[in-house]
Amino acid sequence: xxxxxxxxxxxxxxxxxxxxxxxxxxxxxxxxxxxxxxxxxxxxxxxxxxxxxxxxxxxxxxxxxxxxxxxxxxxxxxxxxxxxxxxxxxxxxxxxxxxxxxxxxxxxxxxxxxxxxxxxxxxxxxxxxxxxxxxxxxxxxxxxxxxxxxxxxxxxxxxxxxxxxxxxxxxxxxxxxxxxxxxxxxxxxxxxxxxxxxxxxxxxxxxxxxxxxxxxxxxxxxxxxxxxxxxxxxxxxxxxxxxxxxxxxxxxxxxxxxxxxxxxxxxxxxxxxxxxxxxxxxxxxxxxxxxxxxxxxxxxxxxxxx
Amino acid sequence: xxxxxxxxxxxxxxxxxxxxxxxxxxxxxxxxxxxxxxxxxxxxxxxxxxxxxxxxxxxxxxxxxxxxxxxxxxxxxxxxxxxxxxxxxxxxxxxxxxxxxxxxxxxxxxxxxxxxxxxxxxxxxxxxxxxxxxxxxxxxxxxxxxxxxxxxxxxxxxxxxxxxxxxxxxxxxxxxxxxxxxxxxxxxxxxxxxxxxxxxxxxxxxxxxxxxxxxxxxxxxxxxxxxxxxxxxxxxxxxxxxxxxxxxxxxxxxxxxxxxxxxxxxxxxxxxxxxxxxxxxxxxxxxxxxxxxxxxxxxxxxxxxxxxxxxxxxxxxxxxxxxxxxxxxxxxxxxxxxxxxxxxxxxxxxxxxxxxxxxxxxxxxxxxxxxxxxxxxxxxx
Numbered sequence: 001x002x003x004x005x006x007x008x009x010x011x012x013x014x015x016x017x018x019x020x021x022x023x024x025x026x027x028x029x030x031x032x033x034x035x036x037x038x039x040x041x042x043x044x045x046x047x048x049x050x051x052x053x054x055x056x057x058x059x060x061x062x063x064x065x066x067x068x069x070x071x072x073x074x075x076x077x078x079x080x081x082x083x084x085x086x087x088x089x090x091x092x093x094x095x096x097x098x099x100x101x102x103x104x105x106x107x108x109x110x111x112x113x114x115x116x117x118x119x120x121x122x123x124x125x126x127x128x129x130x131x132x133x134x135x136x137x138x139x140x141x142x143x144x145x146x147x148x149x150x151x152x153x154x155x156x157x158x159x160x161x162x163x164x165x166x167x168x169x170x171x172x173x174x175x176x177x178x179x180x181x182x183x184x185x186x187x188x189x190x191x192x193x194x195x196x197x198x199x200x201x202x203x204x205x206x207x208x209x210x211x212x213x214x215x216x217x218x219x220x221x222x223x224x225x226x227x228x229x230x231x232x233x234x235x236x237x238x239x240x241x242x243x244x245x246x247x248x249x250x251x252x253x254x255x256x257x258x259x260x261x262x263x264x265x266x267x268x269x270x271x272x273x274x275x276x277x278x279x280x281x282x283x284x285x286x287x288x289x290x291x292x293x294x295x296x297x298x299x300x301x302x303x304x305x306x
Numbered sequence: 307x308x309x310x311x312x313x314x315x316x317x318x319x320x321x322x323x324x325x326x327x328x329x330x331x332x333x334x335x336x337x338x339x340x341x342x343x344x345x346x347x348x349x350x351x352x353x354x355x356x357x358x359x360x361x362x363x364x365x366x367x368x369x370x371x372x373x374x375x376x377x378x379x380x381x382x383x384x385x386x387x388x389x390x391x392x393x394x395x396x397x398x399x400x401x402x403x404x405x406x407x408x409x410x411x412x413x414x415x416x417x418x419x420x421x422x423x424x425x426x427x428x429x430x431x432x433x434x435x436x437x438x439x440x441x442x443x444x445x446x447x448x449x450x451x452x453x454x455x456x457x458x459x460x461x462x463x464x465x466x467x468x469x470x471x472x473x474x475x476x477x478x479x480x481x482x483x484x485x486x487x488x489x490x491x492x493x494x495x496x497x498x499x500x501x502x503x504x505x506x507x508x509x510x511x512x513x514x515x516x517x518x519x520x521x522x523x524x525x526x527x528x529x530x531x532x533x534x535x536x537x538x539x540x541x542x543x544x545x546x547x548x549x550x551x552x553x554x555x556x557x558x559x560x561x562x563x564x565x566x567x568x569x570x571x572x573x574x575x576x577x578x579x580x581x582x583x584x585x586x587x588x589x590x591x592x593x594x595x596x597x598x599x600x601x602x603x604x605x606x607x608x609x610x611x612x613x614x615x616x617x618x619x620x621x622x623x624x625x626x627x628x629x630x631x632x633x634x635x636x637x638x639x640x641x642x643x644x645x646x647x648x649x650x651x652x653x654x655x656x657x658x659x660x661x662x663x664x665x666x667x668x669x670x671x672x673x674x675x676x677x678x679x680x681x682x683x684x685x686x687x
Contacts, residue, residue, distance in 0.1 A: 042467060086654065089661035095401050095467055096657050099604060104650025110643030225475055232468045271486070275479030278472045285472075289464045 008137065009260045015141030016256020017249045018148060019214050023048065023206040023223075024248035025151040027230035028237065029158060030202030032244055034080075035234055036162070037195035038175040038188070038301030039087055042098025044203040045227030046105020047079045051207025053109040053116065056218040060121040068121065069147070069208040076204020077197040079105055084196035088189045116218045124213045145213050147205065151245075154202075158241040171195055175299035203227060224274075229281050236284045238297045254280050331616065334659045335609055342655035346648050355638055363637055367630025374629060379517045382625025384409070386524030387579035388603025389621055390531055391572040393612040395456065395466075397535055398568040399548035402455050404470030405576040406600025407477030408448035412577025414481050415447035416440045416584045417591035418489065420503040427506030436507050441523075441581045448577015449570040451477065456569030460562045478596045485591055499592040509586035520582035524621070527575055531614035544568060576600060602628070605653050624649070 027044050034041045051072035059068030083101055087094045126143040133139040162168035170191060174181040178188035206226070211218045229251060237243035258273030347357035368378050391405035419440050426432035454473060458464040484500075491501040509519050535541035547554035547564055554561055579599060584591055606624055610616035631645045 082654075086658055089658060091661050091663055092657055093401075093660075096608065097654075099401070099403060099467070100608075100650065100653035100657055103601070103605065103646065103653050107643050107646030107648075107650045111641050111647050114641040114643070225471075228468070228471055232465075232472065235465065235468075268487075269483060271479045271483040275476050278475045278479070282469060282472045282476070285464050285469060286458060286462055289458075289462045 005264060008264055009257075011137055011141055012256050012260035012263065013253040015137070016260070017253040018141065018144060019252065020255045021248040021252030022145060022148045022151055022209045022213075023226045024230045024233065024251045025148070025155070025245060026206030026209070027203045027227050028233045028244040028248055029151070029154055029241060030076075030199035030206075031231050031234045032158070032199075032237070032239055032241055033171070033202070034192075034196045034199035035302060036175045036239055036299055037171055037192045038178065038299050039084070039094045039192055039196060040098065040231075040302060041080070041083050041101070041196055041199060042095055042228075042231060043079065043083055043101025043105060044098075044199070044231055045223065045225065046102040046109075047076045047200050047203040048105075048207040048210070048227035049109040049223050050079060050105040051076045051204030052211035052222055053113040053207075053218060054204070055208030056116050056121050056211040057112070059212055060116065060119055063122060065122050065124045065212045068212055069124075069205055072204035072208035073201040074204070076200035076202070076207070078200070079204075080197040080200020081193065083200070084189075084193040087196075088192070110220055113218055113220070117220075121212065121218075123216050124209075126213070145209065147209050147213065151248075155241045155245040162241070172299070175301050177300055203230075206230075225278065229277055232281045232285055236281075236288050238288075239299065251277050251280070330663060331611065331613065334662060335611065335616075335620075335656065337662075338609075338655040338659040339652065341659075342648075342652040345655070346651045349647070349651070355640065360634060360638060360640075363633045364627060364630040367633035368623075368626025374626075376516050377629040378622060378626040379515065379521055380625075381628045382621040383517065383521035383524050384579040384583065384599040385603055385606050385621040385625055386521075386528055386617060387575040387582075388600050389606030389610060389617040390527060390603075390614060391452070391576035391579075391600070392604045392607035393610065393614060393617060394531060394535075394572040394575075395452075395565075395568045396607060396612040397541070397548050398544045398564055399551060400456065400459060400565060400568070401467045402452060402470045402569060402572060403467060403604050404452050404455055404473050404600075405572070405579075405603045406596060406598070407470070407474035408451045408573040408576035409580035409583070409600045410474075410477045410481050410595050411451045411580065412444035412448035412573075413580030413584045413595045414484065414500075414591050415577070416444040416581035417500040417503075419443040420507055420585065421501040423507065424504040427504040433506050437509060437585065440503075440507070440585055441578060444577045444581025444584075445574040446577070448575075448580065449573040452569045452573025452576065453566055456565045460565050474600065481591065481595065482593055485593065489591070491590065494590075497592055499588075499590040502590040503585060507585070508589060509582065518582065518586035520579070520586050523578060523582065525618060527578070528614050528617050531571070531575075535614055540564075540567070576603070602649070605649055605656075608653065608656050 027048055031041060031044055054075040055068035055072035057068075058071035059065045062068070079101060083094075083097055086092055086097045124145055124147065126145055127149075128139070129142040129144055130139055133142065162172060170181065170186050173184065174186065174188045174191040181188050181191070207223070210222050210226075215222065230248070233247045233251065234244060237247045254277045257276050258270055261273055262270060347361070350357045350360050367374050369375060388405040388409060391408060392403060395402040420436070423436035423439060426436040451473065452470070455464075455466040455470040458469050459466040486498045489500045490498050511518050512522060535544065543554065543559045543564055546557070547559060547561055551561065554564075580595060583595060588594065602624060606617055606620050609624070610620040627645060627648060631642065634640045634644055635642055
């Protein structure tokens with residue numbers, strides 16, 4: 001790619017947007033569901049890492065990467081249930097529980113993941129969109145993982161389901177006013193339990209993508225805070241699934257900036273370029289928040305946010 | 307001989323409430339710790355490890371010998387400061403978890419200032435002045451760093467938990483960039499670091515202990531912060547805002563000023579922890595500055611229920627658990643993440659125990675054998 005210069009960087013950013021965006025996409029859609037129910041789960045970073053480890057272990061034991069994805073979803077749902085269960089106790093703060101789950105999730109992942117660092121698990125297959133492309137970087141950029149397509153489809157399904165189906169309406173009612181939901185005969189605690197479990201399951205699948213496709217191995221430095229960024233990204237996306245999709249693509253591209261610049265010979269500032277997604281997240285949070293404006297589209301019950 | 311029943315704290319009077327609060331401050335964390343340790347024991351048993359052997363090892367590694375005590379104190383001293391960094395904003399109602407970043411920035415500032423003052427290392431007074439400047443620099447840098455999430459929260463409504471976590475990553479990236487770039491000591495080959503401090507500028511140890519003076523700084527700051535929070539009008543305003551921000555605004559408390567001061571104090575203590583790490587332990591800034599003390603401090607603060615005085619015993623306890631890490635790995639062949647799992651269990655239990663806060667009625671009946679002539683009627687309320 002060295003001889004391509006700026007075009008190579010653009011191509012790498014495009015490839016990165018497709019390849020690296022999937023974890024962001026799944027975590028942010030999951031967090032979107034959870035936050036629409038009126039709770040914030042900051043622990044999805046821990047769920048992501050735990051999901052990555054369980055997926056790798058299950059794929060190794062069963063020989064099937066798809067069973068790995070299933071295991072990651074189950075573990076994620078369990079961690080989500082733990083979050084929802086703790087938050088349903090009175091006087092327990094959801095942000096604090098999220099921090100605790102971040103500690104517990106990564107701790108459990110590293111504890112059980114120690115024997116998984118050496119062996120090679122079967123990887124998720126890629127769909128070769130353009131197998132006949134002569135040009136290798138373009139061919140690589142167009143290798144698409146099925147999970148990415150599932151994630152994109154899921155964003156559209158959620159967009160439609162939240163607006164047009166009964167469960168979507170119930171979820172948003174609970175998130176906006178649990179009083180109103182209770183008056184209508186729905187139990188907010190149960191709705192939040194399901195929403196948080198679904199969110200955890202999606203975050204677990206995002207982790208499975210990390211360990212079973214890209215980068216495609218298990219080690220303790222696997223996640224570099226994607227789970228956390230994805231949580232921040234939901235606020236920027238104003239709790240809209242399609243906006244989550246576009247934000248995830250943007251962040252996938254931002255994450256590919258450092259390696260892409262390195263490949264064309266820019267060796268200065270590697271660390272700073274790798275921190276670009278974090279700085280970008282912060283900048284976006286500052287730009288999109290305002291003292292009064294943020295609340296407009298926020299779920300009403302998201303009290304701890306502001 | 308008969309017995310006397312003392313019923314404490316059930317009367318609605320002031321003394322009863324005061325006793326109840328004291329009991330709650332101790333009982334809730336102890337309850338949480340007990341539950342967490344039992345759950346952790348069950349977890350170990352499920353993994354095929356004898357929990358009693360693990361408990362004995364943790365005890366031996368943390369408090370069993372004089373050597374392990376020194377080790378524990380060594381590990382506890384940064385936790386005192388990073389625990390404060392979490393607890394002070396929490397009293398104002400903010401969940402700022404940027405201790406790790408402020409520690410790194412404080413350490414970096416100390417490592418930048420130190421070598422420029424090498425000329426002062428010759429005389430005792432000069433060295434003392436240089437050390438004071440280095441530590442003050444670290445504190446100021448950490449304070450400014452943590453004022454960012456506070457200011458963003460107050461003026462822009464940005465969630466301070468997320469922004470402070472992002473700032474942690476950014477701080478570590480900035481440090482790595484500088485340590486491997488412009489600030490790199492050309493002589494540091496394998497492990498990039500800044501120019502080391504002159505030996506005369508390194509902080510010494512507490513007399514009689516092989517523990518550096520950072521421990522004393524931490525203890526003094528915890529006590530000072532405790533007095534500030536519990537005995538001054540600033541602390542009162544902070545807890546009003548922490549309990550009910552709208553009430554604080556109604557009574558005319560300057561909330562912005564409150565938030566900025568609390569964040570600055572928090573950043574200063576984390577920055578001091580980083581400066582001590584450079585000036586007493588490592589001698590220069592390297593990638594190992596980000597060793598997770600900032601993150602462990604979060605748990606310290608929650609277990610202490612954000613009470614600066616309580617941070618002292620909690621930091622000792624968690625420092626002890628951290629000090630027993632090596633023993634657990636060597637003797638029971640457990641992975642190094644074992645302590646992280648235990649911390650996770652404790653964290654969850656502590657938060658779950660919060661649900662009992664304010665609802666704990668102390669019914670402590672003391673059964674004392676007493677002569678018949680002193681027999682009192684049991685009171686009940």
